Amino acid sequence: MNVLLTLLIIVQVLSALVMIGLILLQHGKGADAGAAFGGGASASLFGAAGGANFLSRSTAVLATVFLASTLALAFLGYQRPQASSGSVLESVPAVPVTPAPGAAPAADSASQIPGQ
Structure with missing residues (x-):
């Protein structure tokens, strides 16, 4: 896959550079008037x-x-490997959270909202 990607990048860069050179070699539309007065088009x-x-x-x-x-x-570039189709965090093993010994249990969050 990497060889194909490298080959495509080389083809794209070379075609872009040669295309730039060919475009710069071409005459504009205004060059025809200069050729009529001895511009050397026959040479x-x-x-x-x-x-x-x-x-x-x-x-x-x-x-x-x-x-x-x-x-x-x-x-x-749009193709994704099949092995890592999910999130990065899905591959992390889940660790259960245990409260520290002697810690107070968590209170209900709804009872701590002021005004109720």
Whole structure:
């Protein structure tokens, strides 16, 4: 169980970091106007329009992996072991309380309320 939890945490952190990098690599909507005046879009790695498609699709895939790992971690974190399903105090053995020798017996609490 711990190996699965560790593996899910590693997948989630790596997908988050790569997704951050891919989002930072993408151009905003205002970048198209700069490319029209010699922004160098034809010299990019994926061509003039291929980069946006590849980056947006890979970001969507990584977002899906991140969401799936988050849901799996939440599910595993919600699972409780069957042995300790109750309270911690239920496992403590009950010790009977005996009055000390020579102590006065406890009085009825209803008779000590003022005004009655």
